[in-house]
């Protein structure tokens with residue numbers, strides 16, 4: 001883990017609510033694993049926002065360049081829209097424990113909901129680079145909110161899509177697709193990885209448990225320190241409380257107590 005001022009290479013709006021921020025950082029680009037995140041201080045000369053914000057590493061472009069995807073939510077992400085080429089932001093990372101795909105699996109099924117695609121794109125690319133068979137299931141509210149469609153076709157992935165309004169893919173959500181997929185592929189040794197809103201992950205966990213397949217989830221907890229000090233990101237597990245920033249954000253779904 002390193003703290004450094006990372007220079008902005010590009011900050012581009014990609015959908016109505018989402019932007020891609022491309023940064024230069026040797027440490028993060030060379031060391032990050034899929035599922036890990038960086039903790040970012042958006043404004044250096046103002047107290048606001050006071051706390052850092054966590055963002056998943058989305059892709060590694062070159063040896064010293066990487067990207068994050070961010071969705072506009074509140075104070076920090078609104079400020080991030082203003083960042084320009086050459087600006088620098090204070091980053092700490094890579095942080096946390098990422099995804100841990102097993103070696104003896106036939107197919108890796110990745111389930112992304114909305115901005116949950118950010119860490120799963122990185123995992124998709126890593127698995128494909130390692131010649132693994134990947135199925136990406138991806139859900140968003142509408143066609144216009146689907147992210148990275150071009151980038152996915154570049155890595156030769158044709159995701160199974162779901163949108164709430166049926167404007168692309170099936171009318172429904174990523175879990176509907178996962179349920180159907182697992183029902184049709186009972187004989188294959190499958191491992192599932194998911195990222196998205198907590199309610200989605202809870203349902204993904206239920207589906208995978210019923211189908212008897214292993215699932216890892218990236219927990220989207222609100223964080224303060226990001227390094228295991230404040231205890232603000234506690235996740236209730238069968239082995240007591242764990243910290244999303246240090247023990248996670250990726251956990252085995254079977255360990256989580258979903259409430």
Ligand SMILES: Cc1cc2nc3c(=O)[nH]c(=O)nc-3n(C[C@H](O)[C@H](O)[C@H](O)COP(=O)(O)OP(=O)(O)OC[C@H]3O[C@@H](n4cnc5c(N)ncnc54)[C@H](O)[C@@H]3O)c2cc1C
Nearest residue numbers: 053054055056069070071073074075076077118220221249
């Ligand atoms: C490990 C990890 C990785 C993440 N990766 C990404 C990513 O790749 N792209 C991305 O856009 N976001 C990601 N997030 C969420 C991101 O950290 C928040 O969107 C960001 O902190 C919002 O800051 P803000 O100041 O704009 O909004 P705030 O003003 O802090 O919050 C605005 C609203 O969003 C809600 N909110 C804030 N943080 C979260 C959260 N983590 N989960 C659910 N609701 C939240 C608040 O309760 C509030 O209602 C990640 C979170 C974690 C823990």
Ligand code: FES
Nearest residue numbers: 224226228231245
């Ligand atoms: S955010 Fe402080 S302990 Fe996790």
